Amino acid sequence: MDMDTLLVEPAGLEQVEDALRRFFEESKNRAAKIGPGYQALWETLERCTAGGKRFRPRLVMSAYQMLGGRDLENAAELGAAFELLHTALIVHDDVIDRDFVRRGIPNVSGRYRSLAEAAGLSPDGARHVGLSAGVIAGDLALSNAYRLLERVAAPPATRRRLGDILDEAVFASAAGEFLDVETSLSSDVPPLEDIVQMARLKTSVYSFEGPLQAGAVLAGAGEDVVERLGDFGRDAGIAYQIADDLLGVFGSETRTGKTNWGDLREGKRTALLSYVSGRPEWESISSLVGSPGMSAADADFVRRILVDSGAKDYSAGLAAQYASRARTHLESDAVPSALRSALQPVVTAVVDRVH
Amino acid sequence: MDMDTLLVEPAGLEQVEDALRRFFEESKNRAAKIGPGYQALWETLERCTAGGKRFRPRLVMSAYQMLGGRDLENAAELGAAFELLHTALIVHDDVIDRDFVRRGIPNVSGRYRSLAEAAGLSPDGARHVGLSAGVIAGDLALSNAYRLLERVAAPPATRRRLGDILDEAVFASAAGEFLDVETSLSSDVPPLEDIVQMARLKTSVYSFEGPLQAGAVLAGAGEDVVERLGDFGRDAGIAYQIADDLLGVFGSETRTGKTNWGDLREGKRTALLSYVSGRPEWESISSLVGSPGMSAADADFVRRILVDSGAKDYSAGLAAQYASRARTHLESDAVPSALRSALQPVVTAVVDRVH
Structure with missing residues (x-):
């Protein structure tokens, strides 16, 4: 997406x-x-x-x-x-x-x-x-x-805050990238909490939390709104990543600009796989997922299992849930209504795309 | 070294x-x-x-x-x-x-x-x-x-200068690293001026010029001494790199901590090779240099050619020449004698090691 x-x-x-x-x-x-x-x-x-x-x-x-x-x-x-x-x-x-x-x-x-x-x-x-x-x-x-x-x-204190925000973005992104590499060492699919943590580290921090908080800090905003923007960014980023992973498997290729079975062939660790790996259906697809020789027909089969096992609905629901949490953070009185209106569409778009 | x-x-x-x-x-x-x-x-x-x-x-x-x-x-x-x-x-x-x-x-x-x-x-x-x-x-x-x-x-102006110095170190090091990669695309040995430029980019700027200039700037030193330290660092770094390349081929393994024919096997572009590649002796070793199958006997043969062709003496002389230039920059009145005394041994050590 x-x-x-x-x-x-x-x-x-x-x-x-x-x-x-x-x-x-x-x-x-x-x-x-x-x-x-x-x-x-x-x-x-x-x-x-x-x-x-x-x-x-x-x-x-x-x-x-x-x-x-x-x-x-x-x-x-x-x-x-x-x-x-x-x-x-x-x-x-x-x-x-x-x-x-x-x-x-x-x-x-x-x-x-x-x-x-x-x-x-x-x-x-x-x-x-x-x-x-x-x-x-x-x-x-x-x-x-x-x-x-x-x-x-910017004044020295603001510069320091901005430096800390950029630093946190780099620190978290490197961690997410590294966990991805570490995960590739094991054939086990990580539990959902690890998937969510990786989404936060790889996506939320540098793409949502960091930019929003940095813009707020430079504007001289109060701590409360900076914190709310962080919360919003975290949950919006997680929702985005889960939705993006769904589109990577179920999206149309013309809309995503990439094949929709590359992720399956690479065995990319997603909420979809985390869910299905805890269910009996996993046995029928575990040897296909992550196999370099995966064919288009194999991918269709895996997709069917992901639908039938409920993994697709589960992931879509999870994305919607994080999007909804993100929206809730915007309801805080600390967030001016103009900013709320500007950011609402971000999460709406995330959820709209996967439904 | x-x-x-x-x-x-x-x-x-x-x-x-x-x-x-x-x-x-x-x-x-x-x-x-x-x-x-x-x-x-x-x-x-x-x-x-x-x-x-x-x-x-x-x-x-x-x-x-x-x-x-x-x-x-x-x-x-x-x-x-x-x-x-x-x-x-x-x-x-x-x-x-x-x-x-x-x-x-x-x-x-x-x-x-x-x-x-x-x-x-x-x-x-x-x-x-x-x-x-x-x-x-x-x-x-x-x-x-x-x-x-x-x-x-540090005061804002000093901070900016320090930022510029670190930036220049990264910019130059990346350039040197990139030129190294580019050089590997061709079987031609680059001319000496390119070898010297790469030494300056990969070694002088971040290991000599940058640290010396940054220390000087933080101390509040005048422009003239900062400039002289840059000149010193440039030439000392080039001398160091040429000497290091010599040791990589002729140094004893126990002193350098690595095999002394790895550089020859990799075909590392050095002043040695640049010199010999312009002479008739090159024909007898050009197919050995950079060959993954190089044996210890091959390496001995290449070393003999590097000595007989005068490449070794030429490179040692070149290192000494840059070291001497570096020393000359320290003679400037702008450089306090205590600093001169502290830095003289740096270049002396470079030249001593290769003689």
Whole structure:
């Protein structure tokens, strides 16, 4: 599910584009002094950033403005920092997943794998060149998220809070990514609480909680609303991730932009699998799930079992439940009604997509 | 060549250890709340950091104190930031080189490859788990280098300068790492100027220039001395790298802690190879250099050619020349004599080792 379907349309998105454009212009000019190859790496990184719908900057700008912030240029640097963090995380996530394509076009690793193949390297060698370029490009995006944050003008105490929020986003995302890797060491499907924890770590913190709280803190909002936004972001992110996993298995390929059995073939740990693995039906599909040789027919069979066992309904219900909890946090008196109205559609969209 | 042989013994190294210990204690406690696996990743990262001789913090602390800085606790956070950057770069460098061992013990990737093997994964799968853990651990070290820098108390203008210096270190190191990857796409040995540029990017900036300039800036030193320290660091780092490459081929294994033909087998691009590749002798060794099947006898043969062709003497002379240039920068009136005396041994040690 693309996050761009979660409608938040604040002012200041152009300023975010400007901040990113400025940053990449500067970086490419600097890189050009070192050499055309390094400049090309920066151009590739910029292209990776260009496709996005700026979901995280939207949340930053919404929270900031709905809580009284007026300096859009300044807040845009903060939005750009979260966008760059997002780029860093997807570039390294693709390295870890050994994915060479994102949204149908070659990612950083895909581009450099192609160049290495053209240079005559072996498939294994070319793959490794691609992954190496991905490691380096992700490092540049990650470190420059901190750099963009440094550009935000704010009093020292606010800067420290913003630093803590970005730090928490990195700390949690790395934890989620690591738990994913650890989970791949075992054939057991983790219990639901672990699935929910991973969703929170990998999705909620950097995509929802962090941007919302950072925007609020920069606007000078009170602790109570910052806390509520954190609660909202946590539950909205979990709902989003569960819904996204459902769409990864049951969504139409044209809408998600990827095959809807890749997740099954990879054995991706989801609420769906966690549910079904505790039921007798699991025996009939456990050897198919996560098998590299899975066919389209196998995938259809697994999907039928996921429906018949109740796993699909259970997961959809779980997403709805987290979405509803998220909405409840917005009901707090601490949350101004304009912000509530801006954020309601985010969770509504999550639930609408899976029903 | 271990950087610990480059003798700089300033006060404040204990404070650097304390700063690192505090940072890892906090991080491990935070990670423990997420789970024992994530805590173990942090413990592994701490072990990677623990072995080092703190070369970069030594330069930070030397420059700081010799230029009048007195707050060792504060400067120690800066030293710790450079140490963590060093950890980040070696962890990701090992991922890119597919190395699973450093200084004779398993690195982050080696440790997690072993765990994955024990869990029954295929060799390829286990290798990838190891590399993935390395990507994540390196990200944590990199982002926390910025965090430690944030802890340094300094006026806004000084903070900005320190941020720029750390940024330049990351920007240059990534460029050097990337040029290394790019170079591997071609069988041509790059010209000497490219070898020197890579040495500057990969070694000088983050290991010499950055720590020295950062220490100076924090001490409130004038622009002239900051600039001279940059010049010194650039040339000293280049000298160091050329000397290190020589030791990688001609050094005794017990002194360097690694085999002295790994570099030849990998075809590592060095001043040695750049020199010999322009001479008729190259024909007799070009097919051996970079060949995975290289034997000890092959290596002996290549070494003999490197001596007979004059490549060894040329490289040693080049290292001495850069070391001498580095010394000249210290002669500037802008550099206080105490700092000059502290830094002279650094370059002397570089040249002594290769003669």
